[in-house]
Amino acid sequence: MSSSNPNRTPRDSAVLGEAARVPEDGRPAPARLLPAPARAAIRLEDVLHALSDPVRLRVVRVLASENGGRACGTFGLPITKSTATYHYRVLRDAGVIDQWDEGTQRLNRLRRDDLEARFPGLLEAVTPEGS
Amino acid sequence: MSSSNPNRTPRDSAVLGEAARVPEDGRPAPARLLPAPARAAIRLEDVLHALSDPVRLRVVRVLASENGGRACGTFGLPITKSTATYHYRVLRDAGVIDQWDEGTQRLNRLRRDDLEARFPGLLEAVTPEGS
Numbered sequence: 217m218s219s220s221n222p223n224r225t226p227r228d229s230a231v232l233g234e235a236a237r238v239p240e241d242g243r244p245a246p247a248r249l250l251p252a253p254a255r256a257a258i259r260l261e262d263v264l265h266a267l268s269d270p271v272r273l274r275v276v277r278v279l280a281s282e283n284g285g286r287a288c289g290t291f292g293l294p295i296t297k298s299t300a301t302y303h304y305r306v307l308r309d310a311g312v313i314d315q316w317d318e319g320t321q322r323l324n325r326l327r328r329d330d331l332e333a334r335f336p337g338l339l340e341a342v343t344p345e346g347s
Numbered sequence: 348m349s350s351s352n353p354n355r356t357p358r359d360s361a362v363l364g365e366a367a368r369v370p371e372d373g374r375p376a377p378a379r380l381l382p383a384p385a386r387a388a389i390r391l392e393d394v395l396h397a398l399s400d401p402v403r404l405r406v407v408r409v410l411a412s413e414n415g416g417r418a419c420g421t422f423g424l425p426i427t428k429s430t431a432t433y434h435y436r437v438l439r440d441a442g443v444i445d446q447w448d449e450g451t452q453r454l455n456r457l458r459r460d461d462l463e464a465r466f467p468g469l470l471e472a473v474t475p476e477g478s
Binding site for chain 1 (some may be wrong): 391393395396398399401404466467468469472473
């Protein structure tokens with residue numbers, strides 16, 4: 217399989233341990249995606265649980281309104297850094313967000329396409345304000 | 348206010364302690380609706396939490412496929428009666444289902460209209476098989 221296969225996703229690259237590169241669709245390049253379930257392994261119950269907390273729902277709504285990666289410290293959450301880290305982790309483990317490190321920052325991005333593919337309409341129902 | 352006011356809902360009747368009667372829309376008559384949040388008080392986080400459990404999601408999907416009230420013992424849940432009672436209670440407290448007693452049975456009904464009014468598309472997203 218060629219490393220330029222357009223069907224390979226950033227997650228595939230991470231799993232395969234390849235060097236980071238900018239995907240052709242222009243999304244931010246995950247230098248190294250942190251472990252998260254593949255699309256097919258995302259469970260509705262886990263996603264709903266991840267979304268059932270006000271802080272995590274706020275993170276998702278912020279991410280739903282933008283396309284790039286957003287650094288952990290920039291959500292304006294009224295909680296300690298360690299608590300925020302926990303919440304990001306819950307979202308990532310459920311398959312709601314991707315996380316990756318760039319330099320000293322940990323970036324977050326909503327797995328919009330994966331969620332829409334698995335549970336059509338769910339994101340729109342829980343982020344009524346946003347895109 | 349006349350007791351035949353068509354704008355009064357079964358919940359209004361329960362709150363007002365009136366005798367049960369069949370509403371004009373043909374829905375089952377709650378002899379006495381158990382306490383549950385009014386439509387405007389239903390919180391998305393609570394609904395998502397209520398739906399984040401496999402047993403509760405199964406109950407909701409069964410209820411989503413029918414219109415009448417279904418007795419607690421008839422869902423075929425692989426859990427004890429007391430555990431099931433707990434799960435129904437979580438769903439009711441979150442505003443996902445109504446419960447009421449008729450004779451020796453406790454009946455359950457999805458609050459479809461309330462949920463759709465508060466969070467359009469959510470029920471459809473979590474009950475892809477059903478109505």
